[in-house]
Amino acid sequence: MTIKVSIDASGGDHGIPTTVAAGIKALNVFPDLQLVFVGDKSSIQTELNKHPSSQKLSNRFNVTHASEVITMDESPSNALRKKKDASMRVAINLVKDNTVDACVSAGNTGALMAISRFVLKTISGISRPAIMGRMPTMSGHTHMLDLGANINSGPKSLVEFAIMGSIAVKYTENINSPTVGLLNVGEEEMKGNDNIKKTSELLKASNLNYIGFIEGDDIYKGNIDLVVCDGFEGNIALKASEGVASMMGHYLKQAFTKNIFTKIIALIAKPVLKDFKASLNPGQYNGASLLGLRGIVIKSHGGADVDSFFQAIKEAYLEAQVKITEKIATQVSLELEKNSE
Amino acid sequence: MTIKVSIDASGGDHGIPTTVAAGIKALNVFPDLQLVFVGDKSSIQTELNKHPSSQKLSNRFNVTHASEVITMDESPSNALRKKKDASMRVAINLVKDNTVDACVSAGNTGALMAISRFVLKTISGISRPAIMGRMPTMSGHTHMLDLGANINSGPKSLVEFAIMGSIAVKYTENINSPTVGLLNVGEEEMKGNDNIKKTSELLKASNLNYIGFIEGDDIYKGNIDLVVCDGFEGNIALKASEGVASMMGHYLKQAFTKNIFTKIIALIAKPVLKDFKASLNPGQYNGASLLGLRGIVIKSHGGADVDSFFQAIKEAYLEAQVKITEKIATQVSLELEKNSE
Numbered sequence: 001m002t003i004k005v006s007i008d009a010s011g012g013d014h015g016i017p018t019t020v021a022a023g024i025k026a027l028n029v030f031p032d033l034q035l036v037f038v039g040d041k042s043s044i045q046t047e048l049n050k051h052p053s054s055q056k057l058s059n060r061f062n063v064t065h066a067s068e069v070i071t072m073d074e075s076p077s078n079a080l081r082k083k084k085d086a087s088m089r090v091a092i093n094l095v096k097d098n099t100v101d102a103c104v105s106a107g108n109t110g111a112l113m114a115i116s117r118f119v120l121k122t123i124s125g126i127s128r129p130a131i132m133g134r135m136p137t138m139s140g141h142t143h144m145l146d147l148g149a150n151i152n153s154g155p156k157s158l159v160e161f162a163i164m165g166s167i168a169v170k171y172t173e174n175i176n177s178p179t180v181g182l183l184n185v186g187e188e189e190m191k192g193n194d195n196i197k198k199t200s201e202l203l204k205a206s207n208l209n210y211i212g213f214i215e216g217d218d219i220y221k222g223n224i225d226l227v228v229c230d231g232f233e234g235n236i237a238l239k240a241s242e243g244v245a246s247m248m249g250h251y252l253k254q255a256f257t258k259n260i261f262t263k264i265i266a267l268i269a270k271p272v273l274k275d276f277k278a279s280l281n282p283g284q285y286n287g288a289s290l291l292g293l294r295g296i297v298i299k300s301h302g303g304a305d306v307d308s309f310f311q312a313i314k315e316a317y318l319e320a321q322v323k324i325t326e327k328i329a330t331q332v333s334l335e336l337e338k339n340s341e
Numbered sequence: 342m343t344i345k346v347s348i349d350a351s352g353g354d355h356g357i358p359t360t361v362a363a364g365i366k367a368l369n370v371f372p373d374l375q376l377v378f379v380g381d382k383s384s385i386q387t388e389l390n391k392h393p394s395s396q397k398l399s400n401r402f403n404v405t406h407a408s409e410v411i412t413m414d415e416s417p418s419n420a421l422r423k424k425k426d427a428s429m430r431v432a433i434n435l436v437k438d439n440t441v442d443a444c445v446s447a448g449n450t451g452a453l454m455a456i457s458r459f460v461l462k463t464i465s466g467i468s469r470p471a472i473m474g475r476m477p478t479m480s481g482h483t484h485m486l487d488l489g490a491n492i493n494s495g496p497k498s499l500v501e502f503a504i505m506g507s508i509a510v511k512y513t514e515n516i517n518s519p520t521v522g523l524l525n526v527g528e529e530e531m532k533g534n535d536n537i538k539k540t541s542e543l544l545k546a547s548n549l550n551y552i553g554f555i556e557g558d559d560i561y562k563g564n565i566d567l568v569v570c571d572g573f574e575g576n577i578a579l580k581a582s583e584g585v586a587s588m589m590g591h592y593l594k595q596a597f598t599k600n601i602f603t604k605i606i607a608l609i610a611k612p613v614l615k616d617f618k619a620s621l622n623p624g625q626y627n628g629a630s631l632l633g634l635r636g637i638v639i640k641s642h643g644g645a646d647v648d649s650f651f652q653a654i655k656e657a658y659l660e661a662q663v664k665i666t667e668k669i670a671t672q673v674s675l676e677l678e679k680n681s682e
Binding site for chain 1: 557
């Protein structure tokens, strides 16, 4: 089976040089992958020519021209209404008309969500798509949604997130019955607001492997496969976590560059510090899924470098391979049937 | 001026040995401090006898017996209704009857909040107290509230938090006009829910030094003096941050203990790693304020050791010294007058 992925080549902070290099890497790694690079055709061609392997791979990719680019600070509604020939939109259109199985973009998140919803629509039974990402833990990684697509999610939406996330984790990670935790301010039943208590009741009554409330620090302990939360809390938790990681990196660097002696120690400790950084490398977790759409759309971090944009392509490839959209649609319709009985 | 502080000696995971040792340390550091240790009198006396300096300090502390202890997992309502002679309650009563200027407890947070509200009541114009804590940043520390006392805070409550927090930061940190940021999922005006947008409008119209929306990672950048948020998000951000810090500590330790070579490097790098740990030592930020009460109540982390419980006593001492309760009451009544004009 061939997996076809469209790439919004012009999207992201670094644009075509990065997305094309990552695409070439992905083609070299996954023999059954085919790519469509979308963006300014001549710039993409120029970039492709810089990669020696692109010639022998040329029967596995093509370039689709798009005349516009959505900027990172553009309003989603403006991008949706006015930029019909943006690289992002054209890349999503290719999912819609089944030319490709998935799309990857490092562009404006709000615009990606708005255009994806407009072009692809949501799966029947899903009110709004949610953004699911992977997060590092003490023993590997976990998944968390929603990371910021929805604010003020009610119990029905949160349960939808749990269903969609469970299916995605089940098939992309090969975990038969992923454990699901609901993010709250305490683990006791009495903790939290009415919204979260009602959600917990619904999750208990579901077929999901729901383990109950979890707290913010539980995200990183490595004993939960899926963390469910509203996008407001999810985004704040994600950004706060990034902030702490940066701060700790800053203090670690400061300690090792304080004076000539600490700098010598830094040289000696270099392999260990490199090993430490590798274990936490956020790039390896790049590629968040816009779950709930009638098609696979993967959001890369805007500042992704070649290796981390490659991870986002890999995520698209894996989700397309297991046909995640169909799996979610089937499960959601089963749940809806069950609830209507 | 003498500052008097009551200590819930039996509270916390480590109880009397830790709280008494921290109290003795505080008496040695602050010559104008007086303490009342509250808890089982004979256990406290036994512990005091272990400290050589307690004899010469004996005219600066006394012990008040309390026959009960509130456990860490007890329900706040049960603690409030049934344990009238708990060390925590007696310590708070001493604030109420003006025997002391402030109270410190490492006990059950929910019970501390419930008993404090019941015994002390809130300042006129303040609907609910909020928990404010200090958080490390790249350039020192910042303050954040609410860290979990209130869930579903409306615009009026969030503005109250901002007023109380600004006053507390102004007087305890000597910052004339502390910058205030409102935690949201983006910095643009259009971001967030109606609640947060309305709060932002109110803060713009206030006399506070409001700088607008901030994101989770901004907490740790060191350019905001006060972070305002609902307790649900605040608690999740705090716990998620603790989780990331633990995880990074875990990976750092793992990298340095991997094999005999990395262990030798760890020995060489020991002073640098110690320096790094010291710069992030969470104990130095121990001591969260229950702002909005008619009296000063400081919550210590339950697992606090002697040094970090000392920090909580220091926080109580500093707030009592600047008469934070009166300062907040005055400012709140001014704001209320302004709004009723």
